[in-house]
Amino acid sequence: MRWAMVINLAKCMRCHACVAACRVEHFLPMHVTWAKLIAYEVDEGGMVDVSTYPVRCNQCAEAPCVHVCPSEASHQRDDGIVVVDSNKCIGCRYCVIACPYQNRTFLSKDKNPGYFPGYEKTAFEKKGQKLYPHQVGTTEKCNFCAERIDDGMSRGLQPGVDRDATPACVNTCQARALTFGDLDDPDSNVSALIRKHNGFQLRAEYGTDPSVYYVDYRLGGAPSNVAPVEAQTGSHIQHLSSVDRDAYERIYGKKADAEVKS
Amino acid sequence: MKAQTKRQWITTHEWMVKPMRQKEWISGKGILVWLAEVFSALGMGTYLVGLLAGLGGVTTGAWWATVLGWALIVLFKLPLHFLYLGRKRNFWRAIPPFTQAWKTSWFARGMFFSIVFTGAGFLQIVLWYLLHWVDLSASAADIVTVLAWIVCIIAGVFIILTGVYCGFAMSYCKSLPFWNTGLLPIVFVIMGVADGLALTMGVSLMTGKDVPIETLEFWSRILLVVNALLIAGYLIRAYRRHFAAELAAQDLIKGSTAWVFWILLVILGIVTPLVISLVTMFMAEANAELLLIVAIVCHTIGAFALKYSVLKVGIYRSVLPGVA
Numbered sequence: 001m002r003w004a005m006v007i008n009l010a011k012c013m014r015c016h017a018c019v020a021a022c023r024v025e026h027f028l029p030m031h032v033t034w035a036k037l038i039a040y041e042v043d044e045g046g047m048v049d050v051s052t053y054p055v056r057c058n059q060c061a062e063a064p065c066v067h068v069c070p071s072e073a074s075h076q077r078d079d080g081i082v083v084v085d086s087n088k089c090i091g092c093r094y095c096v097i098a099c100p101y102q103n104r105t106f107l108s109k110d111k112n113p114g115y116f117p118g119y120e121k122t123a124f125e126k127k128g129q130k131l132y133p134h135q136v137g138t139t140e141k142c143n144f145c146a147e148r149i150d151d152g153m154s155r156g157l158q159p160g161v162d163r164d165a166t167p168a169c170v171n172t173c174q175a176r177a178l179t180f181g182d183l184d185d186p187d188s189n190v191s192a193l194i195r196k197h198n199g200f201q202l203r204a205e206y207g208t209d210p211s212v213y214y215v216d217y218r219l220g221g222a223p224s225n226v227a228p229v230e231a232q233t234g235s236h237i238q239h240l241s242s243v244d245r246d247a248y249e250r251i252y253g254k255k256a257d258a259e260v261k262s
Numbered sequence: 263m264k265a266q267t268k269r270q271w272i273t274t275h276e277w278m279v280k281p282m283r284q285k286e287w288i289s290g291k292g293i294l295v296w297l298a299e300v301f302s303a304l305g306m307g308t309y310l311v312g313l314l315a316g317l318g319g320v321t322t323g324a325w326w327a328t329v330l331g332w333a334l335i336v337l338f339k340l341p342l343h344f345l346y347l348g349r350k351r352n353f354w355r356a357i358p359p360f361t362q363a364w365k366t367s368w369f370a371r372g373m374f375f376s377i378v379f380t381g382a383g384f385l386q387i388v389l390w391y392l393l394h395w396v397d398l399s400a401s402a403a404d405i406v407t408v409l410a411w412i413v414c415i416i417a418g419v420f421i422i423l424t425g426v427y428c429g430f431a432m433s434y435c436k437s438l439p440f441w442n443t444g445l446l447p448i449v450f451v452i453m454g455v456a457d458g459l460a461l462t463m464g465v466s467l468m469t470g471k472d473v474p475i476e477t478l479e480f481w482s483r484i485l486l487v488v489n490a491l492l493i494a495g496y497l498i499r500a501y502r503r504h505f506a507a508e509l510a511a512q513d514l515i516k517g518s519t520a521w522v523f524w525i526l527l528v529i530l531g532i533v534t535p536l537v538i539s540l541v542t543m544f545m546a547e548a549n550a551e552l553l554l555i556v557a558i559v560c561h562t563i564g565a566f567a568l569k570y571s572v573l574k575v576g577i578y579r580s581v582l583p584g585v586a
Contacts, residue, residue: 038275038582053582055278068434070356070370072363088355091348093286094369100437101581102278106286106348137348202581206436 002061002080002211003144003159004183005170006193007054009216011177014039014052018169018178025145025168027128029112032105034142035169054177056169057082057103057142058202058210065095065104065141073138080183080211081144089138096139100206104141112136144180145169160189183211277578281506284438284576291346292573298342299428299569303450304562305334306425307458308465309383313418315462315473320394323466323473328390330465331458332383335424340376368431375423382417389413425454438576439503440510445496446572452492453568456485460535460561463554475554479539486536490528510575523571531564 014037022028022035035056063082065074073088074095096104105111112134115125134140145167152158152165159165160181170178181190190213193199199213276282287295309331316324347353354360356373363370389410392398398406429447436442459482466473500511514523538557542550 036275036278038279040279055275055581064434064436067366068369068431070361070363070367070373071352072361073355088352089349090352090356091350092346092356092369093348094367094431096286097284097576098435098437100579102437102578108348135349139348203579 001078001185002183003059003149004080004181004190004211004213005056005144005167006179006181006190006199006213006215008177008179008193008197009051009053009214011175012037012052012054013175013177015174017172017174018054021168021172022142025148027125027132027134029107029134030115030117031111031113032107032134032140034105034140036103053214055101055103055202056212057144058101058208058212059144061209061211062207064098064100064206064208068094068098070094077146079149081146081149082141083143083146084139084141086133086135086138086140089135091137091139093139100203100208101210104139106139107134107136109136278581281509281577281580283574284578287576288570288573294342294346296569296573298339298346299573300566301334301338301342302425302428303454303569304457304461304565305331305339306421306451307331307454307456308334308461309421309458310418310425310455311458311462311478312465313386313414313421315478316390317414320390321472322394323462323469323471325387325390325394326469327458327462327465327473328383329387330461331421332380332387335376335383335421336380340380368427368434372424372427372431375420375427379417379420379424382413382420385413386410386417422451426451432572432576435576437578439505439507439579440500441572441576442507443496443499443503445492445499449489449492449496449568452485452489453565456482456489457561457565459485460558464558467551467554479542483536483539486532486539490532490536493532504579506577506579510577513575513577514571517575519571519574522567522574526567527564527571530560531567534560535564 016037018035019033019037023033026034028034035054038053038055040051059080059082061080063074063076066076066082069075070092071088071090073085073090074082075085076082091106093106096102096106114121116122121129148167149159149165152162155164157165159167160170160179163171166180167178170180179189179193181188183190183194185191193215194213197215199215201210201213204210286292309328312324312327312329312331315321315327344350344353356363356370357377358364358370358374361370364374389406392406393403393410426447429450432438432441433443433446459478462473463475463478463482466475466478497511497514500507513519535557538553538560542553545553
């Protein structure tokens, strides 16, 4: 069994719901995010293109962070999830530097000022601290909501199918851009998606064998992934049209003004 | 027709997409790592040179050089590394046998090497002290000599490992192409030994010149030339290796770190000691001593500059292919 996630870049609409869900689920400190959305624009002489890439710990099968960790705080579970035992972490930050995906965060004091800096911790924060005691001086990262998976499976639920056993970000994604399942099972939802759309891993050339796969018609360069332009960019209409009218025209073949007026 | 000028804005998580420098091991508290790395190289070089100088027969200069090298590792390098840790009370978890991480982690290996060296180095210092300053009976001297040889071999091996592991720890990181090369540990070790030769010369000057300074200068000359060539090769390789490595090399040669590289490392750390060691061959001893002190100071500045330059220009690869 190896848990994996497939991210459909064409469906992601940069709503940040996954980031928020992760924050709430793990009571993340103020300035820490485990799941991130990389959003960037490219302006080629007035033709603006906006792209969004959700990233998180890739739970690599050959994880450099696990290899370099001197205290075995970073370790890999049997189901492939890489977790950090903050009770063992010495805070050397070697894993932060060694991760080629830069998905680890060192929790320093300034990153954890409390949700209401200058005020006493709220009851919510205190409760959260008990559930997820983020320890200053250690390293953190996404753990695929391992606690949800473990709890759900102990109740006979199936991760990726049953919500109570599925990572919070996957549950929350409104566009259903995130899919979770067992990579070792050829009939699982993730295996089928990867097969069908030529799913690819980020920077596979590093030899880290990530468990997060992407589906996109551009980034992977796989011919079978070619999707209608609208499918890829439809979710970005509001951004593109607000940024540049030429881009809107490029996508829809008509003037933005006319569309807005109608 | 509009000019097709290509521009790019990164709106979020710039550090993951644009080639950005690592900060963990050089900025803020990371300065401690830099200093620890410098003392690691200086300690390794000085101890090793002192050890080799005293193998034929313990001298006061050789003994003091080993003491200085040992102290630089034990009193500076290790405490600085310790102070850097975010969770100091857990540090014992990184030391074998409390961890099995030494199988893959250069950091854990380094902890082990340093601890063995601390013990073996201390024993060597004590045994050499007995041999050099204490009047031992013939049989006792024989036993101490044999013991000293055994301990010297262990300490010698582990000081090399202690000096070299830093380079391997950094070169392991695929995320930073400028570091990710097998040349890095070699550059660090050779520069460390060259600096060690200089510090041993200084020790010898203060302890009656019983370590032959001409021999130390001869080797210093050779190592400086070798290291200059290695650094040049390293930069050429960086240009060919990867975009991020090329950026790092450009930063060193003509960027914001260029003054450290050219003035402190190349001119003060390599060229000046090399010129001095050549000039002193034809000078009177009294004048040569003054220049020698200048060379030792320059060598030490070069040691600080080398580690600073390399740590400072560690530039990450972009997470996304085809971007930046």
